[in-house]
Amino acid sequence: MPMAPTRSRYSKREANRGAWTPEEDQKLARVIETHGPRRWKLVAAKAGLNRCGKSCRLRWLNYLRPNIKRGNISDQEEDLILRLHRLLGNRWSLIAGRLPGRTDNEIKNYWNSHLSKKIKQKENQSKSPEQDQSQDLRNSAARMHSMVGNNGETSKTDEVMKTDFSRNEILDSFDEGPLNLEWMSRFLEMDESWFSFA
DNA sequence: AATTTGCCCAACCGCAGACTC
DNA sequence: GGAGTCTGCGGTTGGGCAAAT
Structure with missing residues (x-):
């Protein structure tokens, strides 16, 4: 895709824009070491x-943070992303939270450049209702959105959440202790039965 | 070899909610 | 309680590179 010869938006203000240099990374890492990753200004x-x-903040979270995994998303991770997206929709930070070492940005990019295409292909291939997994995906995502709330929107599902438990609560509990992808995968196998709660 | 096209991914933007004073 | 600031999120952009023409 040819880039229009427009002025880069990175150059339109006085602050540095664009790619970080190794020197900048070093400076940032040093300050965070002493002050911690907060009060970003x-x-x-x-x-x-x-x-x-x-x-x-973005540079730290997506690049400098310890234990960041980069590239080479395994089949197991991909499978997990698909399943979690099915449950949670485009809630990348939640999805990333279940994949140790992966960032929301990376998951989002991976989804947009790889998985969304895969799903589209599947959608085109399987038009028969019993095989239309993409429709199932959409339905599941919609149900999940209503269960966990949609960006702060309140609805009667909030009442459901008061009396029932939410998937977020369950998933959040996974954050305690080391995450086991295999275990998570097996948990997600159960997702169909989960929907009976919705 | 030069140019065009397409893809990937780092980084930016705008918005909303949380927090602080 | 309200205003201002900070933080976190999802969507989008555009630079760089490889493949195709």
Whole structure:
């Protein structure tokens, strides 16, 4: 796709934009080491970076944070992403939270560049109702959205959540202790029965 | 060899909710 | 309680590179 010869939006303001240099990474990492990953505006200032706090936060979360895995998403992880997306929809941070070392940005990118195409292909291939998994995906996602609430929107599902338990609560409990992908996969095998709660 | 096209992914934006004063 | 600020999220953009022409 040919890029239109427009001015880069990265150059339109005084703060640094675009790719981070190794020097910037070092400065940021050093400040976070002493001050911790919070008060990002302050972190940016302390590091002497001509970047906004938001940019520093993103760089830390997606790149500098310890234990970040990069690239090579395994079949098992891909399967997990598909299943979690089926449950949670485009809630990338929640999905990423169940995949140790993966960031929401990476999952989102992977979904947009790989998995969404796969699903479209499947959708085109299987038009018969019993095989239309994409429709099932959409239905499941919709049900899940209504169960866990949609970006703060309140509805009568909130009442359901008060008396019932939410999947988020269950999934959140997985954060305690080391995550086991295989275990999570097996848990998600049960997802059909979960929907009987909805 | 040069140019065009398509893809990937890092980084940005806008918004909403949480937090602080 | 309200205003201002910070944080986190999902959507989008655009630079860089490889493949195709």
